[in-house]
Amino acid sequence: MATEVLVPTLGESITEATLGEWLKQPGDPVKLDEPIASLETDKVSVEVPSPVAGVMGQHAVKVGDTVAVGAMIATVDAGGGAPAQAAAPQPAVTQAPAASPAAPAQSAPAATGDSPAALSPSVRRAVLEHGVDPSTVTGTGRDGRITKEDVAAAAQAKPPTPTPTAAPASQAPSTAPTSGGRKEERVKMTRLRQTIAKRLKEAQNTAAMLTTFNDVDMTAVMEARSKYKDLFEKKHGVRLGFMGFFVKAATMALKDIPSVNASIEGDEIVYHDYADISVAVSAPNGLVVPVIRDAQDLSVAGIEKTIGDFGRRAKDGTLKMDEMKGGTFTISNGGVFGSLMSTPIINPPQAAVLGLHRIEERPVVVNGQVVVRPMMYLALSYDHRLIDGREAVTFLVALKNAIEDPTRILIDL
Structure with missing residues (x-):
């Protein structure tokens, strides 16, 4: 039986958020109250816990989508370890059509713990900027997730090589392909960054x-x-x-x-x-x-x-x-x-x-x-x-x- 995962109450006067990243992919086993997604609000990131133990079902929204409080963003198939094994093949079948309308960068790599699909947008950008292979980075964030600081530290520690950026470049089809090696990447501003920009500009326009x-x-x-x-x-x-x-x-x-x-x-x-x-x-x-x-x-x-x-x-x-x-x-x-x-x-x-x-x-x-x-x-x-x-x-x-x-x-x- 599938249980809907709803956007929790986010605080006074906050009615919506942006889906920052998926912490669990379809078919992954999840525990009760284990974070499965991260939402970005105007002030802080909020993790969405699983309402039941079982297997991660289908994602109803994509990273970057705006979601309202109380909206359904995913499902979790309730059950223990055995259902997780039985359900594992099913998301592989349903995941293919869901991935087709998504951005090309989300359809190429498998959703592993160190792939761009499992990293937050800011961390993906840091990986591309520093030319670091995320599979070689040890995460110090919550539940072992990789942070921007981890990527920067790994970039400083690695010896210079002529081809450090080849792997990350191949994982980012969204960059503009050019023959001269010049690339551009467009990353949507997070809700937090948009709010910071708005408030700082308001301060300049209002205060002397x-x-x-x-x-x-x-x-x-x-x-x-x-x-x-x-x-x-x-x-x-x-x-x-x-x-x-x-x-x-x-x-x-x-x-x-x-x-x-x-x-x-x-x-x-x-x-x-x-x-x-x-x-x-x-x-x-x-x-x-x-x-x-x-x-x-x-x-x-x-x-x-x-x-x-x-x-x-x-x-x-x-x-x-x-x-x-x-x-x-x-x-x-x-x-x-x-x-x-x-x-x-x-x-x-x-x-x-x-x-x-x-x-x-x-x-x-x-x-x-x-x-x-x-x-x-x-x-x-x-x-x-x-x-x-x-x-x-x-x-x-x-x-x-x-x-x-x-x-x-x-x-x-």
Whole structure:
């Protein structure tokens, strides 16, 4: 007996999603609640669990299709291990006509764990860009799935050869065939990427954005981290990073400069007596921005634990919708990717975003002497309709003082 697989409730005000990838192919055995598909919404990827144990039936929609909440996307033939063997030949018969209207790239390879058909669109693109054979990549994602980071790591590790791209090129009939070896590939934007693009453009069109800069000497924080990182990890079970210091320092500065933590609603300014800090976290399909609730009440250890949990679940695709909502201020750390300086775009309806950058040794003057110090540029982009230049600069100076003298964080100064 076949059981229909329906699109689950995706959260408040979200009525549809895009089918990102199939995690199970027709004929595959599935367990109860085992993920069989991944849906992409405006904010995060959601896995669809199997309602019963049995054998994966027919796919009712293709990758890239838009599906509504409650719509049927597939069937699962209920049963144990024995029905799985009996049912295995049947999907092979029914799969052929279903594959004919699909894109050529989906009909060529068999649906194995390392074939392009079993990879997400972003991972398939990374495979093509890096010329990596996915069968040689060890997946670190959920259930051993390959992520973009896995592909990039495999590309760095492999020795250069004259023909590394031959296999991936043959698996992508969608690329334009040309005699000179020049190729193009068209990949539909994910729903998440479309939403990011829309919101960022809306921010530019609505807010009077301006960015102000400062730099900070990281010596004191780096010394504290070096001295206490082992004891910190042993006691709290999480590594001591720099974000804990910056989030805590930001909550203190936001309390002193409340307009940076405010927002505009209509013709009113809404001031918040709490600091819900949005932190940009890298996920397989792009950056996501979960929120640290009431960060002003958390210790540095509590902040690091929360960020570490967000990072793990962003990679696994298990972040929840509610964890993306709200936020009164955003911190984005481009330094982990090597960025020296940037002008980040605010995340509406928030009024400001702090950009962190890479740490590099530079000559600075201290007490009349030129010395070499580990320095970082800070960038605060803000809505000039709400925040004046004086307030923006004062916020950055308060943050700089707290980082350069972490004792201020301990005594709330």
